[in-house]
Amino acid sequence: MDRLGRGQRERAHLPHRDVDPHEEDGLRARPAHRLLHDPHLRASALPSQYYVRVLSESWLHAEAFHAMSLQGLVLPDRHRAHTELLDLDPLPRSALNDPVAEAMYEKRFTHFNPIQTQAFHTLYHTDESVLLGAPTGSGKTVSSELTILRLFKQHPGQKVVYIAPLKALVRERIDDWTEGLCRILNKRMVELTGEYTPDIRALLAADLIICTPEKWDGISRNWQSRGYVKKVGLLIIDEIHLLGADRGPILEVIVSRMRYIASQTGRSLRLVGLSTALSNAQDLADWMGIGEKGFFNFKPSVRPVPLEAHIQGYPGKFYCPRMATMNKPAYAAIQTHSPTKPVLVFVSSRRQTRLTALDIIAYAAADERPEAFVRMADGEMEAVLAGVRDPSLRHTLQFGIGMHHAGLCESDRKLAETLFVARKIQVLVATSTLAWGVNTPAHLVIIKGTEFFDAPTKRYVDFPITDILQMMGRAGRPQYDKHGVAVIMVHEPKKNFYKKFLYEPFPVESSLPEQLAEHINAEVVSGTIATMQDAVDYLSWTFFYRRLLQNPSYYDLESTEPECLSEFLSGMVEDVFATLEEAGCVETDEDGGVEPTTAGRVASYYYLHHRTMLTFSSSLHEDMTVEELLHVLCAAHEFSELPVRHNEDKLNFQLAGTVRWQVDTRTCDDPHTKANLLLQAHFGRGELPISDYVTDTKTVLDSSLRFMQAMADVSADSGWLATTIAVCNLVQCCMQGLYPEDPSVMQLPHITAENAQALPILPKLLADASCNHERVTNTLTNVVGRRNAVEVVRVLQRMPIVSVSWGEPRLVELPSDSESDNEEGDEEHMWEVTVRLVRDNGPKQRKSRASAPQSYAPRFPKVKEEGWWLLLGHLPTQELYAIKRLSFSNSTSVRLNFPTTAGNLENLSEVTVILLSDAYIGLDQQYTIKVPVHDNSADVGVGLNKQVHPARARRRDEASGDAQEK
CATH class of the missing domain: 1.10.3380.10 (Sec63 N-terminal domain-like domain)
Structure with a gap:
């Protein structure tokens, strides 16, 4: 028994016979679903069945055997639709025919590369939606900029939304376009990520919105009430081939919703998808509504800078010792392929960055060349090291080797990036996230291991092929190299797999079924889905629906016949509705109708599972x-x-x-x-x-x-x-x-x-x-x-002092269809009280501020404006009648309603108003409001007749937990 409660787990081997070497997994005492992929599956030689045997690593005669039939398997068509790279003369920068636009690229290049040249007319001179599939490093970002230039020129007033799958990519675009595109074109750009949420005024004024998929999904869910969503004329999705990854369903829903919005509003929307080469790119293009003119799917081998790849296999059952055996070959690869040029070494974990860097230093010292990778003078090095906070990074930088991972503070990461890009250090050892984030190309890329530890499953799993290609794509610098070199170090049994499939275009499948419940709930809340048939119709807008018809076995669809397809989709929708109803998010009726509940609205608004x-x-x-x-x-x-x-x-x-x-x-x-x-x-x-x-x-x-x-x-x-x-x-x-x-x-x-x-x-x-x-x-x-x-x-002068005042409660008549009416009709009125909040302190110029001041919260990782909760309740019965969340700079007035009775009381005699800060402890205020005698014959007038300064108000003393008069 595991005394730390880590759960009982048995190691087991799963050999699937005559296919691939066996795989090892950890099995818990609960149902598990795991797919064994066979990359060699081909329609021309489809076996009748596979045999799977499970063998325990710890117990004798503990094994299971299963024959897996492939009789009903339907394989998808083998698409090989590639765009041939034409032998065209590179277009000069002057082809833009716009001095302002040309200024964007004046210091970057004189001519567009072959891929940009071939797609130039469609990108810059038409409004066709575009799918551009090309290897990493092919200049797809510049291609997307051409579509932005056209929108700003031909359709002023419309907005551009650029969606990147990672915050690091968003930050890269923000940094690049702030100094380039936005400064030169005089356009306003906002960032929309988990770390930055601009206010509505900034979004309305923005010409360019850079965001993560989750943020745009959350915003576009309420598109009917958000006019700026309807003003989007260009939607650019970077790395759209990640549709099949964990966050792919969000990308899929965004594209489907934006196309649906365009169809409902009658406004034109241009879609641009940037991808690596795909085997089923035509399906993706058809789903996005992209015609032949906008379809570009170049082969993986097409690169402006040719790439030389070396795949090396290493034996060893255990991960850490195997990684250690790769360090000396990694050092040898540097000496062979890039003795003086920049080198990127990708590893799977933060610990491996340190171990790898230290070993490379040791091998260089053994060669009596300890400072072989240093590219700056001693005095400059001392100044650099003085600003480094991480001791391990400080040590490795002395030898010209940097480290980059999420465990470093922001300043250390930025320093490592800057030194590497400026060629002050030759080697940068980084985790794989750097491949998606900062644009730091090198002559040589070493991928030291193709596995990473997956915490939820407690095992080492392979990187997706897309990640491997992204890392390889950092090899070869267009401005400096005639070719790049990539060395991929893999576990020996997987060497043949990577040799065969690394340059094969791969298909993209939908992951939407795994997250369908959340997205269906959002559409129910928005009103797009009101019946089961609406939900089925909604699915027809998705990439999942298109791939369902092309690759039915992948999604467990037995046949693509209309009856079978309809039954499959209806069953899927019924299961989703049942799941949401069990979670309390929706309510269904016998006629197939569905309505959102409060819980469903909350889940959609706050983007909750x-x-x-x-x-x-x-x-x-x-x-x-x-x-x-x-x-x-x-x-x-x-x-x-x-x-x-x-x-x-x-x-x-x-x-x-x-x-x-x-x-x-x-x-x-x-x-x-x-x-x-x-x-x-x-x-x-x-x-x-x-x-x-x-x-x-x-x-x-x-x-x-x-x-x-x-x-x-x-x-x-x-x-x-x-x-x-x-x-x-x-x-x-x-x-x-x-x-x-x-x-x-x-x-x-x-x-x-x-x-x-x-x-x-x-x-x-x-x-x-x-x-x-x-x-x-x-x-x-x-x-x-x-x-x-x-x-x-x-700091005290920054903190808020808020005065609370209120008018005398008055009776207001409820609408005839109000839910507060009861069956007898004796609840026709409610009390209404107006509460006024005034911030008494702060600089005088705050009166002109349009937004609330920032709260002082140095231990919270994000900048946040001051906010407040205003509660109205009844202390004797502990009932809450009303709650308002608000933010203000100087003052605000809020109307709160409450019933005429409470519990078993015939009339309310008093209610309590409570003001709570959402940032500060101990600044809460509590007041008692007397309620006039209940008289339905006349309304009670309103007058702000109670003024109480917070210095004399009743506050909560957090030390005792009791409210006291101050």
Whole structure:
């Protein structure tokens, strides 16, 4: 039994006879679904069946045998539709016939490359949608820029949306186009990723929107109410061949939805898909509505800079020793193929970057050439090393070798990139994500291993072929090299596979069925789907539908006959509706109609998995504590993707002994437990065991904010006042990195748990700072010193002091069809109260601000504006009547409604209004509003007759948990 609770797992070997070498897997005591791929399957020699045998690695005579019939298998057509590269004279830059556009490329090239030349007329002189399939390094980005130039020239006022699958690619486009395209053309561009969410004004004013698939999917779901979505005239999707990857369904839904929007609005939409070479590119083009003029699918061998590839096999059953045996050949490859030119070495993990770099240094030292890769003077090197924070990177840079991975801080990563691009260092060892992110081409690329550790399955799995091609594509610099070199080091049994298929165009299949429930729910919420037939019709817009007809066996469709196809799609939709109904996201009727529920709307708005909504709906209840809510938050399905790397279960076990709230130490290898521990470590402000956990904490915090907002909506919909307040308190804890019981003054710089006891609570300190600046400075000087006291006062002046006032409640008549009407019709009126919020402090120029000021939250990884929750409830019954989420710069007024009775009371005598910050702990305010005697005969007038300054308001003292008069 595993004492750390890592789960019982048996190692087993799965040989599929007469096909490929066996595969090893870990089997748990639960159903598992795993596909054994046979790359040699051909229609001309299709066997009648395969034999699969499962052998235990630990137990004698523990085996299973299964004959897998292939009799009903229908293979797809073998598409070989390639675009021949014509022998054309390269077009000069002047072919743009626009001096401003030519200025964009003045310092980059004089002539377009052969691929750009061949597609130039279609890209620049027509509005045809385009699919451009070409190898990495073929200049596809410049090709997409030609379509942008045409849109801005021919269709002013329309917007461009550029979708990249990774934030690193988005950042690369932002950096490149900020200095180039946008500056020269005087266009406005916004970034839309998990780290940056511009306000509505920025989106309305933007000419160019650069975003990740998830962000545009979330925005375009409500396209009916978002005019800027309808103004999109050009949609560019980079790396569209990733349709078959994990995030492929999002790309598929985006294209389908944007085409549907264009058909509904009658506006033209140009689609541009950028891809590597595909074997079924014609299916992709047909689905996107791309005609013959816009179809370009060049062979993988077509590259502006020819690539020389070497595939080397290495024996060894175990991963880490096999990686170690590759280090000396990697050093030898550098000496053979690129002794003086830039070299990129791709590895699978952050640990491997360090081990590989150290071994290369050792081999260079053994050759008595320790500084063979250094390309700068000693004085310059010393200045560079002074700014490096990571000790391992500082060490390797001394020998001309950089490292690049997500565990490094932003400044260290940028420094490694800059030094490599500037040719100050010769070798850069990086994880595979660099291949998709920063454009750092080299003469030689070494791919050291084609496997990575997949945390959810706890095993090493192969990189997708697309990733291998992307890494290889970094070899060969168009400005410097006549050819590039790639050395691919693989496990010996897989050598023949890579030799055969590395340059074969591969098919793209749809992954939409795996995530169909989330996207169907979004369309139900938007109103696109109201019946089962609507859902079937919706599927006909997708790439999945087209591939279903072409490759039915891949999707478990027995026949493409109309009756069988209709039954298959109807069954799929029924299953999705049943799944969503079980999760509480939709309600169906006997006639096949479907309507969204509140949970469904929340899931769509906050981009949540239906399992997450099921967890929230079933786990949230009345009177929950912040600790209980943290466990619910970390149970979100999305956190199952949080990596628990090799040996991190041991680190989690150690971390569990340092946090304040207990976790189940038997589940230390569970990503949900890790998320809980990371958040508690964030609250406790303790040291994390490794740098990877810093990056993981940022990931968890980034997702947690929208999860908690969804939890607040679910709780508010149920009318739970105490639970809703506790959710808001949890948001404050995440923003400030504190437990709810910690002194609120610890939000200020230089204030720790030790010296916080010498200071008053934050509301008192804030009120004093607004009226007696010198006295507060002197008080703080005695605690943190004069210099630090000045900084603390500066932060205090940023924090909000908000006055709350309200008008006398008045009765308002409900609409006749209001859901609040009961069957007897005795609930025809509701009370309405107008609450006014005024920010009393801050610089005078804030009066002209259009948006709220930024909150002070240095421990939160993203910049965030100040926001507030305004709650109206009844304390005796703990009922929540109304909740408003708002953000303002100077002042705002909000109308809140509440019923005329509460519980068993005939009339309400008073209600409570509560103001909660979404960023600061201890600034909450609570007031009692007296309700006039219930009189249906006349409305009660409104007048703002109660003014209370927050310095004298009733606030929550977080140290005691009780509300006190201040």
